[in-house]
Amino acid sequence: MSALRIVSLLPSATEIVAAVGMADQLVGRSHQCDFPVDVRHLPALSETKVNLDGTSRDIDRRVNEIIAQGVSVYRVDAELLRALKPDVIITQTQCAICAVTPGDLEDALCEWTGMAPILVSLEPNDLADVWGDMRKVGRALGAEGPAHAAIVGLQARLMAIRETANRAARYPTVAAIEWIDPLMAGGNWMPELIEAAGGQSLFATAGQHSPWLDWSALAAADPEVILLLPCGFTIAQSLADIPLLAGRPEWAALTAVREGRVFVIDGHHYFNRPGPRLVESAEMIAEILHPDLFAFGHEGTGWVRLP
Structure with missing residues (x-):
């Protein structure tokens, strides 16, 4: 069987392709795909229309301005995509703001000449969907066996975390913050990761989209631990946004803030990529919540712990 030509327009999908042993058959990626590091030399087929400089408040305003115009927040290089002649294109329908969707490919696909590529669209809402998407990618690439092996290994690691967390004296209440201004709680698979790591997830329900969060609700719940993991933000970017939180009168009164249990997490590479590294994400929560059990x-x- 000749090698496939794979284009992945989703960071988590790129990591899944690597996990099933087919990273060497990738010929193109999205501008967001940066892991494994070897994929960075591949041509990037997409770019965002949003200026990502500034605070979460600035970015939210710019995104909403584009959405109000009824257009996508991404551009796809249709000419380059056709030139790469992919056999398989992997994209997603879970979030039109987070990554390229099939709709963003319409111009390229409607003018396609020759045999059209297979389009694999992922839509994970919880951990079961993530494993299902790994199987879907495995089937599309003829790598069902490696996909199954990868899933079994990841599930075993997650189960080991869960079993060790069961030894904890208690599970602290946890607020996972997926966006800082406006506040958004981490939904979808994040409540499952928190529970597996020995915490009680507040505000969101597993399998449901991340909800907006009122400051009054955050203050009333008064979580014991706060995890700041904004979607697409590195630790440095999140730290730069802390003044937006500190400027709120409710912030200083929160137990997690007063007792030094606010943690800033890399939300760019972890948590917000529904793929293999969700297990590393669970590891981070586990060692934050129960440092006596995990390292x-x-x-x-x-x-990092917020100073």
Whole structure:
């Protein structure tokens, strides 16, 4: 069987392709795909129309301005996509703001000449969907066996975290913040990760989209631990947004803030990519919540305690 030509327009899908042993058959990626590091040399087929400089408040305003115009927040290089002649294109329908969708490919696909590529669209809402998407990618690439093996390994690691967390004296309440201004709680698979790592997730329900969060609700719940993991933000970007939180009168009164249990996590590479590294994401929560039980070594690179 000749090698496939794969284009992945979703960071988590790129990581899934690598997990099933087919990274060497990738010929193109999205502008967001940066792991494994070897994929960075591949041509990027997309770009965002949003200026990502500034605070979460600035970015939210710019995104809403584009959406109000009824257009996508992404551009896809249709000419380059056709030139790469992919056999398989992987995209997603879970979030039109987070990554390229099939709708963004319409111009390229409607003018396609020759055999059209297989379009694989992922839409994960919880961990079961993530495993299902890994199977879907495996089937599309003829790598069902490696996909199954990868899933089994990831599930075993997650189960080991869960079993160790069961030894904890108690599970603290946790607020996962997926966006800082306006406030959004982490939904979808994040409540499952928190529970597996030995925490009680507040505000969101597993399998449901991330909800907007009122400051009054955050203050009333008064979580014991706050995880700041804004979608697409590195640790440095999130730290730069702390004044938006500190400027709120409710912030200083929160138990997690007063007792030094606010943690800033790399939301660019972890948590918001529904693929293999969700297990590393669970590891981070586990060592944050229960340092007496876990020490995976992610502190300093994957997360830091807010000074």
